[in-house]
Amino acid sequence: MSAMTETATSAAAPAKPLMARINWVKAAPWLYTIALFALWELLVIALDMPPTILPAPTDVFAAIAKYWSPIWKNSLQTLYTTTMGFAIAVVAGLAIGLFIGWSKTIYAGLYPLMIGFNAIPKVALVPILVIWFGIGTVPAVLTAFLISFFPIVVNVATGLATIEPETEDVLRALGAKKMDIMLKVGIPRSMPYFFGSLKVAITLAFVGSVVSETVASNYGLGNMMSSAQSQFNVPLVFAGLLMLAIEGIAMYALMAWLEKRMTGWAHRSTMAQ
Amino acid sequence: MSHLVSIDNVDMRYGGAAGTLAVSGLTMRVDKGEFAAVVGPSGCGKSTLMKLVTGLHIPQTGVVIVAGEQVTKPVSIVGMAFQNPTMLPWRTTLENILLPLEIVEKHRHRLRANKKEYVEKAENLLEIVGLKGFGSKFPWQLSGGMQQRANLCRALIHEPDLLMLDEPFGALDAFTREELWCVIRDLHAAQGVTIILVTHDLREAVFLADKIFVMSARPGRILKEHRVPFERPRDLEVMYQSTFNDMVHELHGEIAKARVVA
Ligand SMILES: Nc1ncnc2c1ncn2[C@@H]1O[C@H](COP(=O)(O)OP(=O)(O)OP(=O)(O)O)[C@@H](O)[C@H]1O
Ligand SMILES: [Mg+2]
Numbered sequence: 001m002s003a004m005t006e007t008a009t010s011a012a013a014p015a016k017p018l019m020a021r022i023n024w025v026k027a028a029p030w031l032y033t034i035a036l037f038a039l040w041e042l043l044v045i046a047l048d049m050p051p052t053i054l055p056a057p058t059d060v061f062a063a064i065a066k067y068w069s070p071i072w073k074n075s076l077q078t079l080y081t082t083t084m085g086f087a088i089a090v091v092a093g094l095a096i097g098l099f100i101g102w103s104k105t106i107y108a109g110l111y112p113l114m115i116g117f118n119a120i121p122k123v124a125l126v127p128i129l130v131i132w133f134g135i136g137t138v139p140a141v142l143t144a145f146l147i148s149f150f151p152i153v154v155n156v157a158t159g160l161a162t163i164e165p166e167t168e169d170v171l172r173a174l175g176a177k178k179m180d181i182m183l184k185v186g187i188p189r190s191m192p193y194f195f196g197s198l199k200v201a202i203t204l205a206f207v208g209s210v211v212s213e214t215v216a217s218n219y220g221l222g223n224m225m226s227s228a229q230s231q232f233n234v235p236l237v238f239a240g241l242l243m244l245a246i247e248g249i250a251m252y253a254l255m256a257w258l259e260k261r262m263t264g265w266a267h268r269s270t271m272a273q
Numbered sequence: 274m275s276h277l278v279s280i281d282n283v284d285m286r287y288g289g290a291a292g293t294l295a296v297s298g299l300t301m302r303v304d305k306g307e308f309a310a311v312v313g314p315s316g317c318g319k320s321t322l323m324k325l326v327t328g329l330h331i332p333q334t335g336v337v338i339v340a341g342e343q344v345t346k347p348v349s350i351v352g353m354a355f356q357n358p359t360m361l362p363w364r365t366t367l368e369n370i371l372l373p374l375e376i377v378e379k380h381r382h383r384l385r386a387n388k389k390e391y392v393e394k395a396e397n398l399l400e401i402v403g404l405k406g407f408g409s410k411f412p413w414q415l416s417g418g419m420q421q422r423a424n425l426c427r428a429l430i431h432e433p434d435l436l437m438l439d440e441p442f443g444a445l446d447a448f449t450r451e452e453l454w455c456v457i458r459d460l461h462a463a464q465g466v467t468i469i470l471v472t473h474d475l476r477e478a479v480f481l482a483d484k485i486f487v488m489s490a491r492p493g494r495i496l497k498e499h500r501v502p503f504e505r506p507r508d509l510e511v512m513y514q515s516t517f518n519d520m521v522h523e524l525h526g527e528i529a530k531a532r533v534v535a
Contacts (some may be wrong), residue, residue, distance in 0.1 A: 175347055175348075
């Protein structure tokens with residue numbers, strides 16, 4: 001990693017006047033991605049790997065082109081189950097987070113339960129979900145929801161539970177009710193925590209939906225990859241992984257953008273201090 | 274009924290029967306329009322006293338009477354300012370100052386319809402404390418001293434009868450502090466508001482107050498009550514008089530003694 005940066009900077013340094021117009025920071029993610037693929041390709045060639053073990057990126061891209069129609073359909077399906085589960089997690093997480101953060105007693109009582117629940121591997125829940133709802137979209141959505149709502153709850157509750165006592169005193173001395181304090185201080189204050197948690201939650205949601213699709217669905221990238229694997233179509237498996245990575249990055253970027261849009265004050269205020 | 278605040282034989286214990294006894298046998302009175310200062314060793318219960326008067330804490334024994342009524346819940350005729358300005362970073366300075374109006378019963382229903390009038394009032398206050406034109410800035414774009422000025426505006430916006438200040442100038446440099454002393458002095462003179470100021474700075478207490486209460490170490494009670502003899506309006510020059518220094522010296526001695534006894 002560090003060797004790569006060194007070569008990149010030393011190569012860029014002498015040519016500076018020519019290449020000064022390129023924004024290297026902006027270009028870096030693309031350059032590094034291309035470098036990764038190039039390295040991977042070289043490695044496969046150098047070690048003479050058969051495509052059934054480690055396909056080269058060119059094989060993977062070829063597989064994407066060849067199986068475009070199923071890949072596209074399954075990617076949309078996975079994106080759909082993930083965002084559905086994630087959306088439910090956002091609503092439920094926000095509601096439960098506000099509920100837990102509302103009072104110290106509720107916080108103390110429910111927190112251990114939440115920890116315990118979170119410690120359960122969600123894969124273990126998929127069979128139960130299948131018994132209740134059958135295979136397909138519903139268990140995938142629910143697994144995505146179950147795995148991603150915990151960080152949202154914890155973050156929202158933390159934001160509420162850490163209101164500065166002085167702020168609360170100033171408002172209470174004016175006759176503020178609990179509801180006023182929550183609306184005026186608690187909820188706006190927990191928003192940076194909430195939007196921050198969305199980035200973690202969306203990534204986890206993908207894990208949940210794909211796990212569920214792999215074991216209990218006839219659709220989705222998880223299912224596509226597991227059937228491709230049983231046919232030793234390894235390039236297609238990698239194509240699925242690549243699509244997942246792309247969807248994950250896109251959704252993460254969306255959440256990061258949302259966070260910045262909605263709670264810019266939090267970033268600027270911490271920077272200013 | 275001449276006392277705005279009257280505290281009689283109050284005990285306040287934190288955290289149940291075996292908890293910390295913060296103040297004990299506390300008795301003090303502050304008249305309407307008076308400027309009172311409270312000084313004492315650290316941890317003697319000064320902030321507790323503030324919370325008792327505002328109704329944030331209810332004492333286990335004794336009574337606190339504010340404006341003729343026994344305090345059993347937060348009283349909304351007060352404005353408070355602490356050492357920590359606690360401005361909300363997602364609101365502009367102006368919106369922060371208007372916050373009490375969204376809470377106080379008397380104003381919250383009028384706010385929407387009379388927004389313009391209230392904004393004018395807030396801007397007027399900003400001008401008084403020397404923050405004219407900073408209303409649209411966010412608090413984190415202001416310096417510490419500027420935030421503390423805005424904090425004063427927020428404490429005053431709903432025209433409280435009683436202003437409670439808990440070491441509001443503690444974190445400021447000497448010059449800003451003196452400037453804000455003058456702001457407070459002029460506000461007190463112009464608006465006839467009753468002020469109770471907790472401070473560690475004895476010169477601040479003597480310069481601003483009509484009456485200074487010296488508290489004992491914890492559990493706090495009033496050891497002594499001083500009348501400050503200097504004429505109003507007071508100029509900063511008053512601090513260089515020998516009588517002023519004598520008074521500061523005397524207070525210093527009393528607090529040093531109170532600390533040793535503890
Ligand atoms: N919320 C609380 N719970 C338990 N004990 C408390 C609480 N607040 C204050 N105390 C205790 O009560 C005593 C008085 O506290 P208080 O904050 O009133 O002191 P203070 O005079 O304002 O001190 P300082 O000058 O350092 O601000 C202290 O010994 C403190 O430990
Ligand atoms: Mg204090």
